[in-house]
Amino acid sequence: MTHLPLAGRRVIELGTMVAAPFATHILSQLGAEVIKVEPPTGDTTRALVRGGPSGTFIAYNHGKKSLSIALDTPEGRDVFRRLVASADIVIHNLSPSATRKLQITADDLAAVNPRLIYCHIRGYAAGPQHDDLATNPVAEASTGVMDDHRIDGRPSRLGPSYHDQFAGAYGVIRILATLLQPAPTAEERRIEIGLYETGLHVAARDLAGVQLKMQLLGRPEKEGGGEFSMPGYGAYQVNDGRWLYLLVLTDAHWQKLATALGMPEADDPALAKLRERKKQRERVEAAVRAAVGKLGFDEAAERLRAAGVGFSEVLPLERVLAAPQARQPGKLRDLDYRGLHFEAPEFPGQAECSPGLPPPELGEHTVELLRGLGFDERACAALVEQRAVAVAREGDFAWAPVRPEASGKA
Incomplete structure (x- = not known):
C-alpha cells in the first residue's frame, strides 16, 4: 500500500452531522489518525435511523476513534487540553456560542498548543453575520441556489447536504495548504470556513452570469439551469x-x-x-x-x-454500487459494522482500499486514548465515575427492530 501523506498526523474532530465529520473523513482517508471527540450524548447522526446510526454516520465516520468527553466539566476540559497538546489539527463545526461556552476557541486552544492548526466550519466567516447560525439549506437560500430549485413553485433545498460537504472539502484544502508552509504564522494556523462563503463560491458561475446579463441586457435574466438552456440535454x-x-x-x-x-x-x-x-x-x-x-x-x-x-x-440508489465502474479496485471499502456489511465509496484517486476501522461506538476508544495521554488505570476509572468521560456500553444507539408491517417503510 502506498504511504499515505498524512500518516503520523493526529486530528481532533468535534463534529456533528456533516461538515466537520466529512472533512475529517477525508483527512482519515489521507492517513491521519482522527479522534472523534463526542459528548456523552454522541454525534446527532448516531440516532437518526430507528434510534441508531444513519448512513451519514457510517459513511463519514469509519476509520476514526471515539473519545467521549463531557467538556462542560472541569475534569473533561483537562482531558481535552491534554489531547489538544498531542494533536496537529483540530476541526469542528460547533456553533459560535457553544465554541465560547466550551472554551474551545482558537485562542483557548492556541494557549495549549501554539503549533495547532485550528479549523472552524461555521455558518458565516468574517462579517456582520459572523455569529449568526446557518445550516446547509440556509446557505442555499442565501446564495441563490434555492431560488432556482423550486418544487411546485416553492423554493426548496436540494436534498443532499452539498454545501456542508463542500465546506468540509474547503477546510481540508486550507489545512493542507497550511501544512505545506514551512513556518505558518499564528494567523495562518487559524482557519474559518463559512457555509455562506462556501455557497457564494459554489454559485460563482451563476452570480457572474447574472451580472453579465445585467450589463448586456439591462435586466437580471437567468436560465432555468444548464440542462434547460440547451435543448436535448x-x-x-x-x-x-x-x-x-x-x-x-x-x-x-x-x-x-x-x-x-x-x-x-x-x-x-x-x-x-x-x-x-x-x-x-x-x-x-x-x-x-x-x-x-x-x-x-x-x-x-x-x-x-x-x-x-x-x-x-x-x-x-439501490443499483448504483452494482455498476461495473463502481466495482473496480480502489473505489469501495468493505465495512462490517454491528453484524451488517457495507460498501463505502473510497476517497477518489485510490488504487486500492486498505482495511480500516469500522465506525466507532461512542466512547469505544476512550480508555485507550486516556492511557496514551498518561492517565493510569485508577485515573481512567475515576474520570468515568465522575462522568467526565464515557465509555462504550452495549446496546447504546441500537436500531429498533423492524416490525413486519413496517418493513421497507423506515
Missing part, C-alpha cells in the same frame, strides 16, 4: 420505463445525438446551431423525447455509445 424516458440522461453541450454533440437516434432533425440546418435550437426549444425537446421513447434502453444505449454521445442511465 437532460433526462428522457425510453419505452421500457427507464430513464437516460443525455449530455448535449455543443453543436457537435447535437449532431451525433440526432444522427444516432435517426432523427430527421439531424439534417435540418435551422437546428445546427445552439442559438437556433434555443429559439425552437419546444420543437427540439419534443423531437428528442419522441426519438428516445421509441427505443428500449439497451438499443438506445448501444446507438449512443457507438456514436460517441455522452449518456447515463438515471439510477436509483
